[in-house]
Amino acid sequence: MTILVIAEHDNAALNAATLNVVAAAKEIGGDIEILVAGEACAAVAEAAAKIDGISKVVVADSAAYKYQIAEAMGDLVAELGAGYSHILAAATTTGKDFMPRTAALLDVNMISDIVAVESADTFVRPIYAGNAIATVQSSDSIKVITVRGTGFDAASAEGGSAAIEANATDKTSATSAFVSEELAKSDRPDLTAAEIVISGGRGMGNGENFEILYKVADKIGAAVGASRAAVDAGFVPNDMQVGQTGKIVAPALYIAVGISGAIQHLAGMKESKVIVAINKDEEAPIFQVADYGLVADLFDAVPELEKLL
């Protein structure tokens, strides 16, 4: 049994989410190989080869994979993955984009967003925005799986010395091409990797008011997130959304500010170790999941919090 893990990266650095995927692969058991598909991505391949427990790294270095376009990735992974028992990728917007294409090309179903491994063919995944947890057994010959990072402790990034093998397969897409991108620029930690997350909701009132959260975040090294309501209202960009259809986070400390706590938001953060809620409405559902609740006006409480930290 050999498992193929698809590396998540930006051609320069390996994304930490890959380490959680490797951890899931280890629980399945068997040899683990990593595919790095990108352009000028040698540094990523070297990082992947150092991950503990990897037997081989395959590098597909081509302009076709520079932006990990789903059509090219789907074709590549379906072709290379055909000989493996499992194909795993992170449940990021990249993994979610190409993995179903891979599965369909291999004529198998796919198991999305697993949070636990029961055995080599049985996996646990949340459904209905995390309001139910399903245990699913697959009889497909190849298991195509995306892994939710918060379900698995990261594998060690050091200790391995896997061989790196080049692969020249070129699956340039004739129908899809990169046009442009607007990437969020932030010196704060990545939302999904941060130890502390402070998020604002509709109660923030507008985008400028998020400044008081940024001040707290910068003092304690936190990432800043938002509820769907705050993103829909245009306060902050989409990459900050935490929830069922946004990012799933599970930091050591999650501070929800002016967030009422819709189930779709809770789905994205309720695995956090400690949850703090600051809201002036003491009936807000967020208090039902908070370890520490503070009923207060956030515009008084947050600046005071910043001072006391």
Next chain:
Amino acid sequence: MKVLVAVKRVIDYNVKVRVKPDNSDVDLNNVKMAMNPFCEIAIEEAVRLKEKGVATEIVVVSIGPKVAQEQIRTSLALGADRGILIETEEKLESLTVAKLLKAVVDKEQPQLVILGKQSIDSDNNQTGQMLGALTGMAQGTFASEVVVEGDKVNVTREVDAGLRTVGLSLPAIVTTDLRLNEPRYASLPNIMKAKRKPLEVVSPADLGVEIKSTQTVLKVTPPAERSAGIKVADVAELVDKLKNEAKVL
């Protein structure tokens, strides 16, 4: 151009989900059902394309039991021109759904297929991409903007790092994210008119698709409950608790 939109009947997003006592599944008895919210956004986008003169015909397809006609009628009231129900009582996995939709695509030859990015019941986020692979069409998933220009469509996608725009050759597939548009409500006259719009009912066998299942749900359980903690009196007490009790600061 012709636009095909796929819609799914799911539990209403406001309903509190309960797991059956025997842990076999979620309890859907006497529960309010509705169109999947992402599918409403898909219909709205198609209607806007028609209002702009880009789309000429909107065909809506749903797969499910007879009552899924309700969601097709809703789509027709919102502006779709005709409907197709692929009627089945069976619970289908994404690959079968994609194969059924491919059969419809082969027959209808749409230039654009719009689907929701995921349904709020299974939360799979697979069908649009699988349909892309089966039809060989390019895809723009998690779309927040769709611009058709000639034989191309530019799709701006919500990705983890921000926004990314891809240029796709038509025919192509778009899956909708939350901020693509704000769906309208159907007006009463349009609801009346929708009753007279054509709705064809076919079976999976009519489309030549065999229903195959490769996944068995062994059990469905409620999530671990998180118990409510304590209320603190002020910010000073909060910081004290975080430092000395929870030890997370």
